[in-house]
Amino acid sequence: MTVKNCEITIRPNGALQILSKQEANQLCDHSDKGLNDLLRRCALAVLNTGNNLDSGEKLLEMHPEFDIKVQSRGRGIELILCNPPETAFIDGEMIEGLREHLFAVVRDLIYVRNSIIDSGLFDLTTSKGITNAVFHILRNAEVLRTNEEPNLVACWGGHAVSRREYEYSRHVGISLGERRLNICTGCGPGVMKGPMRGAEAGHHNQRFNNRRYIGLSEPGIIAAEAPNTVVNELVILPDIEKRLEAFVRLAHGIVIFPGGPGTLEELLYILSIMLDPKNANLPYPLVLTGDHGSHAYFDEVKHFIAATLGEIAAERLNIILGDATSVASYMRQSMQLVKEDRKQTSDAYYFNWQLHIEPELQMPFEPTHASMRALNLTKNQPAHQLAAQLRCAFSGIVAGNVKAEGLRAIAQHGPFELKGDPQIMQALGRLLDFMIQQKRMKIDADNYIPSYRII
Template identity: 55%
Template sequence: MNEPATSTLPVQDARIYPRGGLDVLSRTEVARLRDASSGGMHELLRRCALAVLTSGSASDDPRAARDLYPHFDIQVTQQDRGVRIDLQNAPAMAFVDGQIIRGVAELLFAVVRDLAWTAIELGPEYATELESSEGITDAVFGLLRNARVLRPADPNLVVCWGGHSISRDEYLYTKQVGYELGLRGLDICTGCGPGAMKGPMKGATIAHAKQRKTHTRYIGITEPGIIAAESPNPIVNELVIMPDIEKRLEAFVRMAHGIIVFPGGVGTAEEILYLLGILLREENAHVPFPLIFTGPTIAAPYFEQIDRFIRLTLGEAATSRYEIVIGDAPEVAKKMFAGIRQVREARIAHKDSFYFNWGLSIPLEFQRPFVPTHEAMAALDLHHGRPASALAADLRRAFSGIVAGNVKEEGMRRIEQHGPFEIHGAPDMMQALDGLLRAFVEQRRMKIAGEYRPCYRVVA
């Protein structure tokens, strides 16, 4: 393996003292954050910290920041006065006149907080507790509560999904929708990266300012494999790092009072299939959950293709769980606002909390972490005749594997060593999947920059 080139970018050392939930860590937590050996999390901490210190980066290569700042390091120390974080050779872009930017510091504290909690509360000694659906949901709740993002208040949180690599027109439309949501007092939660994850937050900031809304929430939920490729955008003011993609997805749907889907690539398709697979279960048939697919007029063919793929794979019943609104940002906001009112009424009627959707049934097959090896990808059962929910779970895994091969360092390493993943299934389903993926490539939805080399091969 080639050694990374020495960076010539400006760097800075710093010593900072977190506050607000990070005043005290146990010796065990600090030891695991410092230790890069077996059971330690130092390399993970270093990678995630570097991602937030380069917040706003336009790259989606998880190795780019590491190669640009090869000598960066972070150390966490517990002192009598609290936690101390030492940064060595940190990106100078995170500082102004020698002081770390406040928002960047808050995101850095969130990284340390969440990795410390994961190291202890989800450590190997608790593995048996994560073998049940209830145990995994409790773990998701615990991490969100520890991050202090679960707040008793009237339902007003809209999760926005969409691609990090989208066209300029699509990005401007996400801002327009965010603006309309903000005018109605709604807060925004996204995957925290660029593109469709940034646009709604940016639009909402202007609307919130016009409405003199002072307690604004722009929540970003990510996971270690994604954050290095999609560093948080500068508007995120509450960051949560979930341990894996499955817990990240569960956090989205448990916290959301409604979800808007903008144009995107394989990651967005994964999110759609995850949610529809859950909503199509009989136990969730009567759970109100506003779900709107939307984009500018030029995105109409994109959603037509997504809609056809859903009908072919999951059946016509799946279409009853979402609406498609094209080129009308105010209408999207009106429909979402009305849907959230129904959510509020249902939560009151069923005595369910506003801040965490306990009433939604999520089966273990949607919660158990999927490791996209070549063997696991080839073994996915993508054939007709299966229950829609079960098929959705495997389709979700297929897209998750492609995401890993595209932007996650471990997945990229597997592709380099063994070649593309192979995806097998029913001929008509594979033809539709291949067509969808080819469209993503042609529309440059797979990568922000550079020529895309497929990490997959669809086999009928």
């Protein structure tokens, strides 16, 4: 429901007290050069925290009268919310966590536009320049902590999952929390929420006070998938590639749960990095896990990886099923290996500088009909480069499923087309068909129409 015919003014508590009038004007600017449309979409998603939609367009349809304005007054910044969702308020007061998230959105949109993209200080056409930009965005958001030993686990997985899978991810979170490990996810619903919710309980059991539930998102994703209610540190990166790089440089290990095309995009991204010979000696713990009912899912994933990237890549998949304790124990033990490596190489605990990431994993991939058809899905290239190309294919499928620009492109021109070696295309088609059967593509999977065509 919407609080109709009203304007509500909120101010930050603590950080981001001040914006210049120029910055406030940027956030109110409705033109292509302004930030208001982006702010409106992200703010509406934040105010709907906890909902189970995965479509930003549907969210806008549900709240067509919502708007947001920004003012810079003598005493600091004000956000004026016009017709906001009623669920964002308790007894007329905005929920404090949502207030924090709103100002995190403002902070990141302004910083990325003015200090990264338009400043001329970052060469975003080079690998070093992009990594430097990711570092500065995370530092500006104050998520880089210098005096903490490795303890951050990134948890990836689907938003459209069964209750059984969600509960298992929560149990993994409990085991991680009881070992004083913190959690970083894509901050949405499903198994992006489960590990955080579980870690809350595990941290409480251990009376662990340094509780971190970091959510990393980007405008196209957050507008479609609202943050969950557990996130206490939210960062909005400018695109999916910088978001993925932030994950692997910030976190000290990764746990991957069952999911849809977005989860395969993430898996292929980290596999491309791990298969790169330049990273051969770097410890980076990776576990794929699910409850005992996930055997079929991981069998299909392993078959796909073996058929496309080879048996060596499939052997890198450390799969643990139905044993949350073993997953957490493996991660806890691996933190010591990461710590020793960082000490020997004099690398920071809080940001993995030594990890090599190829430029094709860093440059933003814009899924269009032309760019999807142009992907090199053949075996006449090293496995880590093929993994990067397959990552782009799944990124396009995600865009066609939930992102506004992808949905518009498909509505206008039909499904994206993917072509390549017959063996690769057969394996890709088999995996995608399996995901459709398991209803992993979208939350409203009963009505799913593929956003792609395999040639």
